[in-house]
Amino acid sequence: MADSVVYLYAVTDAAPAEERTDEPVLAGVDGVPVRRVVSGDLAAVVSSVDPTRFSEEALRRSLEDLQWLERTARAHDAVVAGVARSGPVAPVRLATVYLDDENVHALLDERAAEFTAALDRIRGRTEWGVKGFAVRSEGDTSPQVTEDSKPGTAYLMRRRAERDRAARGLQDAAEAAEAVHQEMSALAVASRRYQPQDPRLSGRHEEMVLNVAYLVNEAGAEALRRLVGQQGGQNLRLELTGPWAPYSFATLEEQA
Amino acid sequence: MADLPARLQLDPDAVGRDLGRLVLTIVELVRQLMERQAIRRVEAGDLPDETVERLGLGLMRLEEAMTELREHFGLRAEDLNIDLGPLGSLLPQANDHD
Structure with missing residues (x-):
């Protein structure tokens, strides 16, 4: 050998x-x-x-x-x-x-x-990662139903409001993430979407709704930073990482 | 009897707690399913008011009882869950969406 x-x-x-x-x-x-x-x-x-x-x-x-x-x-x-x-x-x-x-x-x-x-x-291009997280709206903003005469009904209504709020929050975040992704894709030379990571992997409680790698030039990177800085909306929190070597766009596979 | 390697060091407290945790997790699963079903029935609007009230009261008491039991075993809400691997977790995460 x-x-x-x-x-x-x-x-x-x-x-x-x-x-x-x-x-x-x-x-x-x-x-x-x-x-x-x-x-x-x-x-x-x-x-x-x-x-x-x-x-x-x-x-x-x-x-x-x-x-x-x-x-x-x-x-x-x-x-x-x-x-x-x-x-x-x-x-x-x-x-x-x-x-x-x-x-x-x-x-x-x-x-x-x-x-x-x-x-x-x-x-002349670099890879940037953008992750979007659904932000939970904590605390009840809807008026409390305080029907002392019907505590059981009030309990169920409260539960229903919580369920609806959570579902709405997640859906709003997913829609906001989609809009952000459209905008960013237009800036990027290429983009590649990944599966959102499990909350335990990413080490946070929030649900990930967007996980994309973008290949951008200098100007694109600047624009990307600006977009992430503006954030996507009240239900969505964006995180930018990079610049990375273009693993998502130029990794050479071995030929079989 | 010859000396066996002490492979099973059963701590009675830990066993009790783990068993309690398992049982409470199952009960919590059933409670959440019942609650969701109750809310759906209420939304469908085919239940008389007094039935809704009774359902709600029952579920509320059950939740209170669960909280007490959990505290008795020194468990947090997020402890009552089972990781099903690729299927995710048995219960939605503590402060998760439905």
Whole structure:
């Protein structure tokens, strides 16, 4: 077996690599500095890793080790984010490993058109995430029915009002979120909707009604920030995260 | 008897509380279903006033009793729930929509 195998992080433009010698060297998985494998206009960002720990079998085991997964995912993302600072970057899925540089070279050559198209799509653009949460209107605003003679009826009516208010709040939030999404989509080059996250995952009590990634240019990002700043309405709270490397729009899938 | 590894350390208090929690969760589920059904019947308008009043009173007492029982077991409203995995939770979240 070879001394090392090649871990692939992302594909980027080849051109600027030689121009920036002052660029800090990024550390990848296991702290090994990354390097570039260049072919034509494309460069693959890679680092050498231990073949015994990144063999197919070892990976299958490691991917279930949450601590290993977190470390590796963080290193992977740090490299992708670092490369994204200086140019368009098409991230590759976590733990994509090639036998040697030759194979990476061959990959760049074979799928050059696809990679170039992906990089062109995201050049000068960034990904932003927008999440919308339904805000609960606490406290009863409807007049209390205080019929002392009929406490049971009053109780049921109160319950009905609570139910209606909750349902209305959620529906209003969903509609407001839809309107915001329409507006933001018009600003964005591309958008991708995700399933709203479970409240336990997002660590809050509010229900998520919108979860979208937008690919935008400079002006678009500015407009997005402004829109989120205005908020969507009294039933909807928006949250903006980013800029991210364009994981939602340029992640390269391995071919079967 | 040979020394067995102490795998089951049953704390009687904890067992009692867990059982109480399970039973209360089921009762709470039934109570919420009944309440929702009652509200629907009231909305449909086919119940005489005194029946509505009786239903409402019954449900109100039941809720009060549930609160007392919960406090007796030292449980919060959000403790009365079961995570059904992909199906979500058994009861709507404490301050959730219907």
